[in-house]
Amino acid sequence: MMHDASSPLPAENSGDDNDSNIIGNAEAMEAYLHAHIPLAAAMGVRVREAGIGSTVLEAPLEPNRNHRATAFGGSLSALAILAGWTVVNCVLRARDIAGSIVIQRSRQHFAEPVAEAFRAVCEGPTPAAMARFLEGVERYGKGRIRLRVAIHTADDRRTGTFEGDYVVDATGA
Numbered sequence: 001m002m003h004d005a006s007s008p009l010p011a012e013n014s015g016d017d018n019d020s021n022i023i024g025n026a027e028a029m030e031a032y033l034h035a036h037i038p039l040a041a042a043m044g045v046r047v048r049e050a051g052i053g054s055t056v057l058e059a060p061l062e063p064n065r066n067h068r069a070t071a072f073g074g075s076l077s078a079l080a081i082l083a084g085w086t087v088v089n090c091v092l093r094a095r096d097i098a099g100s101i102v103i104q105r106s107r108q109h110f111a112e113p114v115a116e117a118f119r120a121v122c123e124g125p126t127p128a129a130m131a132r133f134l135e136g137v138e139r140y141g142k143g144r145i146r147l148r149v150a151i152h153t154a155d156d157r158r159t160g161t162f163e164g165d166y167v168v169d170a171t172g173a
Contacts, residue, residue, distance in 0.1 A: 022050070022090075022093060023050070023051060023052070023090045023093050023094055024050065024051045024090075025050065026047040026048055026049060026050050027047070029047045029050035029086060030045070030046060030047035030050075033045060033047065033082065033086070037082070039078060040082060042063065043059050043063055043064055043075055043078065043079065044059055044060045044062075044063050044064070045057055045058070045059050045079065045082065046058045046059070047086070048119070050086055050090060051087075051090055051124070052087060052090045052091050052094060052124050053123070053124040054087075054121070054122065054123055054124060055083050055084075055086040055087045055090070055120075055121075055122045055124075056083070056119055056120070056121050056122075057079055057082055057083045057086065057119060057120045058117060058118070058119040058120075059075065059079050059117065059118055059119070060117050061114070061115065061116055061117055061118070064076075064118075068113070069115065070113040070114055070115045071113070071114035071115075071118055073108070073110060076108070076110065076114065076118065076120075076151055076160060077106070077108050077162065079118065079119075079120040079151070080106075080108065080120045080122075080149040080151060080160075080162035080164070081103050081106065081162070081164060082120070083120035083121065083122040083149045084103075084122050084147040084149055084162070084164045084166055085101055085103070085166065086122070087122050087124055087125075087147060088101050088145065088147070088166045088168065089101060091124075091125075091130070091133075091134075092137075092168065092170075095134065095137075095138075097137060097138070097168075097170055098170060099137065099141075099168045099169055099170030099171075100168065100169050100170075100172075101166055101167070101168055102166070102167050102169075103164050103165070103166055103167075104144065104164075104165045104166065104167045105164065105165040106162065106163065106164040106165070107162070107163045107164075108160065108161070108162045109160055109161045109162075110151075110159070110160045111158070111159050111160055111161075112157075112159050113159075114151070114153055114159050114160075116153050116154045116155070117153070117154040118151060118152065118153055118154070118159070119151070119152050119153075119154070120149050120150070120151055120152075120162070121149065121150045121151075121152060122147055122148070122149040123148070124147075125145055125146075125147060129145055129146070130145075132145075133145040133168075137168050137170055141169065141170045141171035142167065142168065142169050142170070142171065143167070143168050144165055144166065144167045144168075145165070145166050145168075146163060146164070146165050146166075147163070147164055147166060148161065148162070148163050149161070149162040149163075149164070150162075
C-alpha cells in the first residue's frame, strides 16, 4: 500500500517495514516513529514498550520545555497522542490490516507542571471495545476507538490524563 501524503500520520502496512518484527519490539517501533513522524524524533521520543496491551513512550524535558522550564503542554499532548496511535498501529499490524490512523478528538487534563522527563502510558482497549473497533474496520473499512493515556514523570508521579478517539480508514488501502 502506498502512503497517502495527505494523511496526518503514515499508513500502517506500507510495505517498507517488516510487520512481524515491529509489534512488541520497542527499538523497531521507535525507529518507525522517528522515520515516519518527524515530530517524534524532534521530541526525542523513546519507545519503552510497544504492543496491543500496553504502550509506553518517554521524552526528555530539554527539547520539550517551555519558557518556565517545564514540559510544554503541546509536547505532553503529542506524546499521549503518539502512545495511543502506537497501540492502534499494533492492532492493525497484528491483523494485517492496511489503513490510515488519525486522531479525531482528544481531551487532556494537566494536574501539575512537569519539570523532568515524562512518559505516556496507554493501556490497550478493553476486549469489548476492541471487538467493536475490529468489526467496524473489517466489515466496513472504518472503525473508531477511544483510548486513555496517563502522563507520568520519571519518578512515576501521575501528572495528567489524555483521552483520544482514533479513527481508522482502511477503505483506500
